[in-house]
Amino acid sequence: MLRRVIVVGASLVVSALVNAIVMAPAHAADAPTTTAATDSTPSTTARVTPGKPTSNGGGPSVSLVVKEIAVGSTVSIRLSDFTAKVLTVTVCGNEGRRGSVDCNVPDAKTVEVPSDSKVFLADFIVTKPPAPCPCIIQAASDRFDEVAVAAFTLLGHPIAPVVDSGKGIIPLQVSIVAEPADDGLWARARTSLAGATWYDVTVILQNTSASVLQGAAIAVEVGRNTEDSIRDVAFPKIDDIGPRGTWRETVRLRLSSPVYGTYVWRATTTAFGLSTTATTTTKNQPTLFVVLAGIFGLAVLTLVVRLTFHLVRRLLRRRKRPAIVSPPLT
Structure with missing residues (x-):
């Protein structure tokens, strides 16, 4: 027996x-979610790498052959160097400095990026944005980690001085991804035994405005739920993020044993006295x-x-x- x-x-x-x-x-990781902006004061650590280039060169770009366009006209836009499979193209007033509130989101167009070409053309119907000009056409990926803009004149649409983000509006999007570090079979076996586990934690910040974003800060922590905090995740300092630029940083964190069940990872970024939070979860069985x-x-x-x-x-x-x-x- x-x-x-x-x-x-x-x-x-x-x-x-x-x-x-x-x-x-x-392990399993759920899709990141983002909460609305709330009043806050900066109080954390962080660091920056140069933002992903926009239409100014070196990265994703969008351009127009015609610079003066009437509302309702169909124009051909040139898109290049996007790695995303799907893009959203929309018209924004106020240079899009306040994010989606300046853009005609309901009339935005979804464009599929061909896999066999880095440069392609797409037809787009120019609609009226909710904000006065200066106007731009914006092309962005779903996660806003690739964004490019092109300025143009919208005939017949009012022009007003550019207004920066005001109270209650933060031109910054944040997302967080946490994954177990791929350190080989022994590390996986240790994790499967509920032992200490290393995680790669990536935070992505997207400046949704057409101006430089300064003085942003970020705080990242992990806990058993949204109210709990087991560890703080130290990120380097954030430098200035350029217009439509992206800040991305990955750090490695070790969770002590026993590592089991669900962990909630939270990234809170602060700018202009306002904060926004993104969360994601990991599960270890x-x-x-x-x-x-x-x-x-x-x-x-x-x-x-x-x-x-x-x-x-x-x-x-x-x-x-x-x-x-x-x-x-x-």
């Missing part, structure tokens, strides 16, 4: 190793730990049953003493 338990246990261990280590890490614990429990149970069986059998033997036969009387 004990040999069978050992054989079955070994089979389960091998199966768990294949599933939990070789196939994939026992320590499969190998559960399997080994089950095998150990089964082995202990088997041992207890066998000892109990032997003890009961010994007691029964003692009670069953042979009968004494008297010699026959003569």
